[in-house]
Amino acid sequence: MQKSFDKKKFLSQNSIWLVLIVLVIIMSIAQPSFFSVNNLLTLLSGEAVKGIMAFGVMFAILSKGIDLTIGASAALVAVITASLVQPADYANAILPGLGTLPAPLVFLIGLALGAVIGGIYGAIIAYTKIPPFIATLGAQLICRASAKIYTNRPVSNLSDDFRFLGSYRIGGVFPIIIIVFFVMFAISAFLLTQTRFGKNVYAIGGNDQAARVAGINVEKNLILVYIWCSVCAAIAGMLLAGRSGSADPANTGLNYELDAIAAATVGGTSHTGGICRVSGVLAGILILGVINNGLVMLKVDDNMTNIVKGLIIVGSVVLDMRKNAKRA
């Protein structure tokens, strides 16, 4: 009795992985080259950037919030950092005469910039109590416009060192961006399950009043949530610039926040707060990746791909809500 119950629970908690496996099997049968090493690497490296954003935004959703800024803050960080790694003699340089700064320094600048951006709108959310949807929508517009003010044209010709994390392939085959992705997964999982911060965010999302009474500094933790979101976005932005070799103020990261939110949602993060499993989010990212990549491999029209994605996102939330309603 006890045993079979656990099995049931295990299945219900991991059903999303089952879905992923079934999808992979279907795709592999329909198009055998889908399941090639090369293509799986392509799939992972393609989802890495959005995935990292999803690892950020899941904290916001868990805290009963949302972060719509991340695509735009990724662009802002991307154009600024990219402009610091252009060669001095490049005619189209944004900051001519500055030359190429060392990549590790530029990465630190990018992370700090992300933290500051997130800290600002996080503080606004925490102290004014305005809905995160509105606060981050505003921040999105400001970040995107700031990126366009900073430069009105794509920033390209970036140093190889800066592009290393985004585009280097170990042995010419294995994209290092995949390693970055899994490192970010590990850090997120650690934050969520092994630190006080993670436990606090669960409690705040589940019942912020109770969390406050239990001595949790709700404001501080909310600010940290949005700093984390924004740092993830900054990393994503720099990887995007590194991967494509150019940072475009208008188009870099455009609508990426929606893909990230979709991945977190498909992965079972509840928008009513308090429920999130990082392994589920990983599966959510991979499911959307399999659909994105698999349908391209199958030469499906891109509009159809989006219809399938839309159905899966809505469907997963319907199922999730029913699951949660049943438990309550």
Next chain:
Amino acid sequence: MMKKRLLAALMASAMMAATLAGCGNTSSESTTPEGGETAETGGDGYSMTLIMSLRDEFLSTLEAGAQSAAAELGVTLSTQDANNDASKTIQFIESARNAGDDAVLVNLVDAATAQQCIEAAGDMQIVFVNRVPQDTSVLGGNAAAVVSDENQSGGYQGQFLADYFKAKGQTDVRYLMLQGTLGLVHTEQRSASVIQGMKDGGLNPIEAAAPLVADYDRAVAMDMISPLLSTTEFDCIIANNDAMALGAVEAMQAQGMDPTSIPIVGIDATVDGIQALKDGTLAMTVFQDANGQGYGAVKAAVNLIEGNPINDGTDYETDETGNIVWVPFEPVTPENVADYE
């Protein structure tokens, strides 16, 4: 219970996807290249993907041209839309390579990213279509471009305006300019060459206001130009494409101004543009041969695969390196508009 339903739902959508894929897939599987390199096949059985930056009317026409060439040459062609995302373009190229395509036709989102696209393509052939790489030295080997010479398009606009104002005996011409997305090579070339064309025709072009960046978008152009119409003095409106020119027309009409009173010039000769030309609201446009670009791109890709000169089998010329095929522009005025309907 719940599990079964979840599975069913996902199975269903996955199945749907697989079914939808069926049509494109069966042919591509049966035609996966085996002896693809042998020139004798004459293009039969190649598989290609066209990756466009962001689908619009022009690129849809380009796609149609590519499809007709593909049908003619027995090439299996599918299309993906990168939604203006440079990193997605690369993603699509990698997927196409993994799917065993012979070539990709890439309409660049960002001209600076051509090198990354070539790297992603690996041993596939890659043809840049419509937008030329910022650094053309990356071309050669398995990479080529099929584009139109954008200096030509602006040049035709400038020449038309020169003829128009000279006939009126006017040399000082104040212009409003609607520019496309900055940072794109063709935006800069169109903007610079129209001014040059006016000067070459003996005019003295004067900025009535700083150029407006309307991102090739009709609505954006309309919004941006509206406040200037009643506050500035201008003799003509120059737009980097028809959509923005039509935005200017709309803006003038909205304010009760007559768009036929001054010359408004565009580029692209879209369906809407041609209609406006017939109505007289647009003075001239330049026909960019979208169909020809798409057609030429598929031809070029097959030529690359088979080791022929890239313009083999077409009337188009190449540049001196032999890596770029020029698909010519043609000026369209009320006199010859009937040829472009």
Next chain:
Amino acid sequence: MTDIVKEFPGVRALKGVQLKVRPGTVHTLMGENGAGKSTLMKCLIGIHPPTSGKIVFEGKEVHFKNTLEALNSGISMIHQELSPVPERSVCENLWLGRAPRKGLIVDHKKMRQDSIDLFQKLGLDVDPDEKMGNLTVAKMQMVEIAKAVSYDSRIVIMDEPTSSLTDAEVEHLFRIIAELKAKNVAIIYISHKMDEIFRISDDITVYRDGEYIASDRAENLNVDKVIQLMVGREVTEMFPKVDCPIGDTILKVENLSAGRAVKNVSFELHRGEILGMAGLVGAGRTETAEAIFGMRTVTGGKIYKDGKELHIKSPEDAIANKIGLLTEDRRGNGIVGLLSIKDNTVLANLKKYGFPLNHKKMREDTEEYVKKLNTKTPSIDTPIQNLSGGNQQKVLVGRWLLTDPDILIVDEPTRGIDVGAKSEIHSLITKLAGEGKAIIMISSELPEVMGMSDRIVVMHEGIMTAVVDRKDFSSELILKYATSDVPYQPADGKQ
């Protein structure tokens, strides 16, 4: 209702229970929390359709799929936790979802008049235009009752209707119940208050752990018998007060004010002491506790602990100063429903588990307190929302004990809790005092606060009206002060 079985994932909440209700009577359901009373009622009104079993209503077998069906057939329920729409008027809440209409337009005039008529009939003094959120809990409850009456129900279920009512309001409720009875309406009444139950019940049915135990006419039963049936053993002592030595002053509150809710409250608390706080609804007791605990802005006065002045701005500060508060609103600001017993237990004490968190220690501590407090749960990983109210309360008590507070404020610690758990919590509080901790206990139940406390602070509308020593305790005296408007004047040198 016969042989009702209800299974939830992993739990068999009802194991084939029975209930037979006669029209025109008050039928009381009794049992400890988790006995299945509320679940049974939810089966009846269609919130949780039963897994098996039969429900026969007025001679016909019924299967309600939702509450609306039940309502339309004449069964309504007043829930323990009210769920009004706080931003809308009383009137709109009353006719929610069934507003009288003229064509497509809501007939506001009729709606208002109907409300007034209804309130008059029931003798209620409620303004139909007032915002629901502005009413006291007691008034909201009355509106809910009026709502049930307005449906012309044949059966009205009342789940702990008196838990937040004052004595006068309880009397009023009983009059309404009597009227309903006279109209041949059956009342199913769920309560833990013995005196009430024996006053109004015609029949009593007892459940324990999801099983049917017994059913009988009220006149054939007495308090001891019922308790014995409920607990399955005899509860000897309800208020196990043990005299223990009172130590030094640990907390001194001087002229504490917090907005309009708390005005110039002063008292001292000693180690080993249980200080009761009594008063009617709206007396400002909860608000005083919140002010001490940093949940409410202090607008005047000083708080000293061990002679040092405290500046508490948040619960975080309060906990750092070893003060704990078990809040009144268990669901609102006590439990985090989705999280497990374990996560709820360690929530106020996460600092203790280091970086990275020591999960093993967290489990050990939780297991310890689950055992110590006799919490009934399948596992410490069960979401706390799946537990009964009494067990949830035990987890929260465990949470505060884990922080090892010097001062523990408990606000209505036994509200809505069954007799067994109540007695356990009482002995626990007494034991804590015996260990030298200082306790402030807020309770609206006079027998409880008098049974447990060493002294009682009495409040009325934000002012402190008396401090009564144990030797002087009497219901009459405390009630007198609870309605007095005269602020407490300490005798010289005493306070």
